Amino acid sequence: MARLILDHVTKSFADFDAVKDVSIDVADGEFLAVLGPSGCGKTTLLRLIAGFEKVTSGEIRIGGDVVSNSGGSIAPEKRRVGIVFQNYALWPHMSVAENIGYSLKVAKLDKAVARQKVEDALALVNLQGLGERRPANLSGGQRQRVALARCLVAAPSLVLFDEPLANLDVHLRASMEDEFAAFHKRTDTTIVYITHDQTEAMALADRIAVMDRGRLAQLARPRDLYHEPANEMVASFISQGILLPADVLTGEESGHCKVRVLGSELVVRCRPGERPRAGARICCRSADIEISADASGFDGLVKRAVYQGGAARIEFTPQADPDLTLHFEQPDPVVLENGAQARLHIKSGWLIPAAGAAS
Numbered sequence: 001m002a003r004l005i006l007d008h009v010t011k012s013f014a015d016f017d018a019v020k021d022v023s024i025d026v027a028d029g030e031f032l033a034v035l036g037p038s039g040c041g042k043t044t045l046l047r048l049i050a051g052f053e054k055v056t057s058g059e060i061r062i063g064g065d066v067v068s069n070s071g072g073s074i075a076p077e078k079r080r081v082g083i084v085f086q087n088y089a090l091w092p093h094m095s096v097a098e099n100i101g102y103s104l105k106v107a108k109l110d111k112a113v114a115r116q117k118v119e120d121a122l123a124l125v126n127l128q129g130l131g132e133r134r135p136a137n138l139s140g141g142q143r144q145r146v147a148l149a150r151c152l153v154a155a156p157s158l159v160l161f162d163e164p165l166a167n168l169d170v171h172l173r174a175s176m177e178d179e180f181a182a183f184h185k186r187t188d189t190t191i192v193y194i195t196h197d198q199t200e201a202m203a204l205a206d207r208i209a210v211m212d213r214g215r216l217a218q219l220a221r222p223r224d225l226y227h228e229p230a231n232e233m234v235a236s237f238i239s240q241g242i243l244l245p246a247d248v249l250t251g252e253e254s255g256h257c258k259v260r261v262l263g264s265e266l267v268v269r270c271r272p273g274e275r276p277r278a279g280a281r282i283c284c285r286s287a288d289i290e291i292s293a294d295a296s297g298f299d300g301l302v303k304r305a306v307y308q309g310g311a312a313r314i315e316f317t318p319q320a321d322p323d324l325t326l327h328f329e330q331p332d333p334v335v336l337e338n339g340a341q342a343r344l345h346i347k348s349g350w351l352i353p354a355a356g357a358a359s
């Protein structure tokens with residue numbers, strides 16, 4: 001297995017940068033998810049790593065070898081990169097074992113050795129005993145495991161997953177997530193996993209690279225991404241963070257600073273070195289918003305309250321900024337009613353860093 005380094009990688013199509021100045025260092029054995037909305041450059045990044053596209057500038061290194069820079073590019077088949085696609089791409093006329101062993105047959109590997117490698121790969125993905133089946137007689141999840149075994153049998157130095165669960169139903173997705181996590185634990189494979197599904201990325205990855213219009217918006221562990229988003233895009237993309245305008249009143253001390261939000265003062269978490277400034281933003285979650293029990297907080301109007309079972313979806317217009325609408329959920333017992341006046345208090349929040357830096 002191998003370390004993967006993307007060093008200031010840019011990929012332009014004519015004058016459009018699909019990937020722009022992206023630097024990521026993926027450790028040997030790490031599980032990295034690449035997450036972002038449609039069109040943010042995930043697939044282009046995957047194709048660059050696999051070797052189907054050449055970088056416009058920057059460099060890609062796999063296991064210490066330069067595989068792509070502006071001077072040249074190593075062919076995909078020489079990179080030892082395995083790919084598991086969304087649509088499995090299995091050959092229907094071949095058995096499971098033949099599908100898995102195809103690359104070994106092409107490489108003219110000794111038959112007994114090849115058979116053993118296929119058996120080992122089947123065991124790695126928990127498909128022992130199904131080698132003689134045709135893909136048509138497997139479930140979607142089993143087919144995806146065959147695709148994984150087929151890529152593993154070639155002993156890749158890293159494995160790329162291209163939205164592998166996108167075609168599966170919700171229940172199967174959850175169980176395949178568990179399978180992928182167990183597989184990663186067993187094999188210590190370096191994995192780059194492309195997805196637009198944040199719960200999948202959170203459940204599986206050691207770190208997540210969030211992409212935004214070709215750029216790396218943030219590279220962080222799932223918890224840090226959720227609790228300490230680097231900019232507004234990450235804050236609103238990850239679990240629909242609630243963004244509120246804020247003025248920073250005091251400099252950072254022990255990871256906190258005082259801010260004024262909608263006329264009310266509160267203490268929020270922040271990065272080291274934050275200084276007083278106007279026009280900032282904080283990010284908070286539904287669970288951070290409560291009905292004020294005293295004079296603290298800000299007043300406003302409940303514009304809409306829609307009960308959804310267990311919680312209500314609330315739209316709230318603060319008096320201090322009537323153009324702003326806060327969307328959040330209030331868990332049972334729901335007390336905010338349509339048209340009611342209320343005073344809300346924000347328990348905790350995170351100051352979006354000044355520069356919106358990537359990490």
Ligand SMILES: Nc1ncnc2c1ncn2[C@@H]1O[C@H](COP(=O)(O)OP(=O)(O)OP(=O)(O)O)[C@@H](O)[C@H]1O
Pocket residue numbers: 013016017018036037038039040041042043044045196
């Ligand atoms: N060969 C190409 N020529 C021109 N533009 C391209 C090419 N390939 C990708 N793009 C553009 O680059 C941008 C990024 O595309 P990419 O497929 O990498 O995004 P994505 O994040 O994988 O999106 P999705 O989740 O919808 O698959 C898009 O605006 C796309 O139109």
